[in-house]
Amino acid sequence: VAMSLGDVAAATAYYRQALAILERLYGPGDPLLVGFLDNLGDARQRAGELEEALTLHGRALAIATATRGADHPANANTLDHLAGAYLAMGDYRRAVDVADRALDLRRAEHGSGHHPEVAVTLHLIARIRQRGGDLAGAQRFYEQALASFEATLGPGHLHTTTVRANYGQLLRDLGDLSGALRAHERSLAELQAILPEHHDHLVAALSNLGSLYRRLGRYDEADAMLDQAMEMVVVLHGGDHPTVSTIQITQGMVAVARGDLPAAEALYQAAREGLTANFGEEHPHVTAILDHFGNLRQLEGRPDVALKLFGRARDVRVQRFGEDHPEVARTSGLLAKAAAQAGQLEEAKKWSILQNDGYLRLAQAVRYSTSERQRIQLLKSQRSAVDFGLTLHSDPEYDAQTWQAVLTWKGSAGEVLMGQNATLQGGDGDAAELYTNLTRVRAQIAAATLSKDMDPAARRFEITRLSDDKEALERQAATLAKSLRVTALPSATPARVCQAMGRGSALVDILARRQFDVAAPQAPTQTVYTAWVTDQKTCTVERIELGDRAEIDVLIARWRDLVGSPQIATVRIDAAGESLRAAIWDPLKTALGKASTVYIAPDGGLSEVAFAALPSEHGYLLEEYELVYLENARDLLRFGTDPLEGEGAFLVGGIDYDADGTTGAMISMRDAPCVAGSYDALPGTLREVEEIEAKWQANLSREPVE
Secondary structure (H helix, E strand, O other), X not given: XXXXXXXXXXXXXXXXXXXXXXXXXXXXXXXXXXXXXXXXXXXXXXXXXXXXXXXXXXXXXXXXXXXXXXXXXXXXXXXXXXXXXXXXXXXXHHHHHHHHHXXXXXXXXXXXXXXXXXXXXXXXXXXXXXXXXXXXXHHHHHHHHHHHHHHHOOOOOXXXXXXXXXXXXXXXXXXXXXXXXXXXXXXXXXXXXXXXXXXXHHHHHHHHHHHHHHHOOOHHHHHHHHHHHHHHHHHHHOOOOHHHHHHHHHHHHHHHHHOOHHHHHHHHHHHHHHHHHHHOOOOHHHHHXXXXXXXXXXXXXXXXXXXXXXXXXXXXXXXXXXXXXXXXXXXXXXXXXXHHHOOOHHHHHHHHHHHHHHHHHHHHHHOOOOOHXXXXXXXXXXXXXXXXXXXXXXXXXXXXXXXXXHHHHHHHHHHHHHHXXXXXXXXXXHHHHHHHHHHHHHHHHHHHHHOOXXXXXXXXXXXXXXHHHHHHHHHHHHHHXXXXXXXXXXXXXXXXXXXXXXXXXEEEEXXXXXXXXXXXXXXXXXXXXXXXXXXXOOOOEEEEEEEEHXXXXXXXXXXXXXXXXXXXXXXXXXXXXXXXXXXXXXXHHHHHOOOOEEEEEOOHXXXXXXXXXXXXXXXEHHHOOEEEEOOOOOHHHHHOOOOOOOOOOOOOOOEXXXXXXXXXOOOOOOOOHHHHOOOOOEOHHHHHHHHHHHHHHXXXXXXXXO
């Protein structure tokens, strides 16, 4: 009862008294002691006494094994407790080994269906895998645990809510901040409804939400949540508890975001002292402090000191986790920026490559366990690392290497989606059922979005519910694609893309990216457009900087406004078009050489440019080149080298958007004019297509002209 109320000190005293009585009555090796040892171990762990907790759980397992045998189902409880202690100590390899043994015993007793005891161990394994860097495995176990608790205990039970909160932390690690926010806000509300005013679960929920608000830039809300959490943990455990230190770290990060470096320094120092006292110098929590001090030293203009701090942090993480852990990749990124600031550019390049390689491994590891939106969110969260690497590797010798990075980044989400679609379309059995369910839920989302009969709050709720269903189905589809080894495309490399290009062609792959100042990598960045041009004949790659994105976007907007405005003289439109062409096309002409066909994979505002309509020296680009637009360059691998052949022409004219007499009947969530607005009929388009048809028919009777 004391533990459930959050009174750990009282619970510890009661457990010690009970153990003393049992040992006096039955001896130190009696199996009755096992449960009390585990409970006392949990209490000591909650109090931050991790070594004592590990000793108590180890003693409990030794007694259980000696008296029941190694494979007794009841041993799963003690194995769970022991794995939890290893988790708290940061020994994730031992933790997962012990938890896997517990899961085997649980399933041997309860089978593979839903059972709350099985769900407890599934949740534990999810947490261990998350902390150990196996985010794909963690997601799988979280979803199993959540489904099992919801089926057996209900959606509002404490266990269910706790799993949902920890799942929110995983979503945060995957870059899905909106999904994490929904999970944390819901969990906090549910916990406040079922727990007393002060409780450890509430401390965790408030801390997690405060940390997420900081990531979202909502600093006032972050401060409020963290202050509540701090007040609560001090009431429960006093000021020396490890959770006090973890809250201080987040408060320090908020202070840095506000520009208050002295306050951050004081908070980090207090946190370091508290964590070192509780865990020792080599614990992951203590190592994390090195990152924050390194960040402060960088902001103070002392990158040499930051390099030492980041280097030590990385060494500890490699020793504890191995080279492939996401935290090791993140720390490599910190080293890259510190080295660049210190003028050590070759070192910076090395660390940047290691960071991006690590992030790519993470993206590949989770791509078959996440929804389309989650994959995109993860890639967006990694984008800064990609852009910094592109800034560092700006010399011509790296042009092919940097384009490979762009190919990989731009195509990662779409690659899985195409494999998923290849699995579902035309499939049977599970694939056919998934395809039917996905089609249905997408139609339901569209219907809810456009519904006139729902109030806004009900519509938002329904769309959120249906979107959750859709993402769950997408994760199933991605998993099925992996199990069937379905890949829509081979991996994209510059050589393969070049081989897929038609004869006499060139490819322009454009990326809107951030350009860093390597001497001050934490300073605000400039956004630029960069193009990589590949010539089919030689397969050489040339990187060309097009310039400041804001300036180019102004040229795009000016030209598009004139094109779309009635009664504007062609000479004015072409003058604006010439300025735009000079900015985005003329720099490419030398690299394009004599190419007659140009594939364009645009990005940002350039996705809204009809390149063919830009004026040129001889009329318009349409008259000089055959222009083919791609979503990304790897689309060429999907098309293949054989040209697509068609027959005839499909012409649309005489358009009347409101032919049925309805105007503006639909409600749009985005206020898109194509959904919420009404358009006038275009009778002139009928005359245009009739003229085109006449010219087409006349040309059919002519011999081809070389």
